Amino acid sequence: MDMPKRKLDPLPSAAFHILLALAGGEMHGYAIMRQVEEQTGGRMRMGPGTLYGSIQTLLEEKLIEEVGRNGQGEDRRRCYRLAAAGRKMARLEAERMAELLRAARTSRIFRGDYV
Amino acid sequence: MSERFFALLLRLYPARFRREYGEEAERLVRDRLREERGALPRARLWCGLLADLALSLPREHRRNLRGLAAAQRQPAASSGMFLILEDRPPQPGSFVFGTVFAVGVLLLFAFLLNRGTGRAFHGTNEAALEAGVGNFAGAANPSAEAGVASGPELDAAERHRVIAGVIAEVRQYGHAAEAQRLAEGLLGHEREGDYAAMDRGNVFAATLNRQILEATHDDRLIVVFSGNGVAADGTRMWSGGATLHRIDQWFGVEIP
Numbered sequence: 001m002d003m004p005k006r007k008l009d010p011l012p013s014a015a016f017h018i019l020l021a022l023a024g025g026e027m028h029g030y031a032i033m034r035q036v037e038e039q040t041g042g043r044m045r046m047g048p049g050t051l052y053g054s055i056q057t058l059l060e061e062k063l064i065e066e067v068g069r070n071g072q073g074e075d076r077r078r079c080y081r082l083a084a085a086g087r088k089m090a091r092l093e094a095e096r097m098a099e100l101l102r103a104a105r106t107s108r109i110f111r112g113d114y115v
Numbered sequence: 116m117s118e119r120f121f122a123l124l125l126r127l128y129p130a131r132f133r134r135e136y137g138e139e140a141e142r143l144v145r146d147r148l149r150e151e152r153g154a155l156p157r158a159r160l161w162c163g164l165l166a167d168l169a170l171s172l173p174r175e176h177r178r179n180l181r182g183l184a185a186a187q188r189q190p191a192a193s194s195g196m197f198l199i200l201e202d203r204p205p206q207p208g209s210f211v212f213g214t215v216f217a218v219g220v221l222l223l224f225a226f227l228l229n230r231g232t233g234r235a236f237h238g239t240n241e242a243a244l245e246a247g248v249g250n251f252a253g254a255a256n257p258s259a260e261a262g263v264a265s266g267p268e269l270d271a272a273e274r275h276r277v278i279a280g281v282i283a284e285v286r287q288y289g290h291a292a293e294a295q296r297l298a299e300g301l302l303g304h305e306r307e308g309d310y311a312a313m314d315r316g317n318v319f320a321a322t323l324n325r326q327i328l329e330a331t332h333d334d335r336l337i338v339v340f341s342g343n344g345v346a347a348d349g350t351r352m353w354s355g356g357a358t359l360h361r362i363d364q365w366f367g368v369e370i371p
Binding site: 056 | 128132135136139140142143144146163164166167168170171172174175178
């Protein structure tokens with residue numbers, strides 16, 4: 001019997017960046033977007049559709065969890081934190097990428113500072 | 116204004132997504148609008164939002180459909196009979212927005228289509244005017260149709276023969292004033308050396324067609340260049356119902 005395919009296999013880039021952002025502590029959506037922007041040097045600026053769509057998938061896969069709302073009145077925002085499974089998934093993905101980087105170095109495609 | 120426009124765009128997402136994250140998404144865009152001021156940052160913001168919309172909208176609708184399909188597969192006894200009706204029915208405002216959006220998209224599509232291929236709607240004459248490439252006597256000529264000039268390179272004498280032939284044709288059809296204006300224009304261009312660099316027949320024919328149209332305002336008279344050449348048999352040939360008057364071996368004038 002075929003195993004059901006997991007939604008996050010392979011882990012999409014947006015989802016990986018959200019997991020990395022949440023590794024620093026619990027955050028609301030806007031803070032996650034800014035953190036991702038910072039950790040990618042401004043290259044990735046997630047729109048609301050991608051951000052909340054990815055958050056929804058990560059919640060469904062139990063890789064992150066909602067921890068309630070912070071703030072007052074209209075400024076109350078839903079916050080999220082990394083679940084244990086999410087931390088493990090982020091680590092596995094990072095290891096996979098490190099392995100890829102090692103392979104790239106072996107193939108001598110880098111020059112100068114990267115070698 | 117921008118916030119209201121985004122709120123409208125948000126309506127394109129499935130109700131489930133809007134219910135869960137609509138408020139948060141609007142707040143996120145509000146925060147970004149507050150922080151990203153100025154023409155360039157705003158333009159970048161909207162480009163990003165529209166690209167995000169294009170990418171995430173199909174994904175969210177697929178997810179919604181998967182959710183509904185999964186709900187349908189649930190045994191009726193163990194779940195609510197009306198689980199599939201979880202999505203709220205569309206509001207009257209949604210229909211209005213959908214109609215306006217669809218009309219807008221159709222108008223944009225029509226505008227782009229007209230810009231891209233508008234000339235095709237005006238018949239073959241305008242296409243021929245632009246291309247200056249013809250197919251004498253119905254002979255197949257793929258290279259000419261592709262706009263690739265074949266045949267000999269034009270020299271000044273050949274160009275002059277074509278110009279004189281065009282003027283004669285216009286005179287012959289009783290357009291004396293136009294023929295005079297055209298003659299002055301074409302011969303003037305020739306004297307100025309405007310045609311000197313035109314050594315390809317289709318380029319020369321296209322240029323003449325533009326100038327003929329300017330002088331006569333009659334798009335029925337078209338100079339046609341054929342990479343095949345024509346048989347040296349006489350003065351008239353027929354091609355698709357059009358009369359082609361022989362000017363020389365490579366050019367003709369088409370008058371439908």
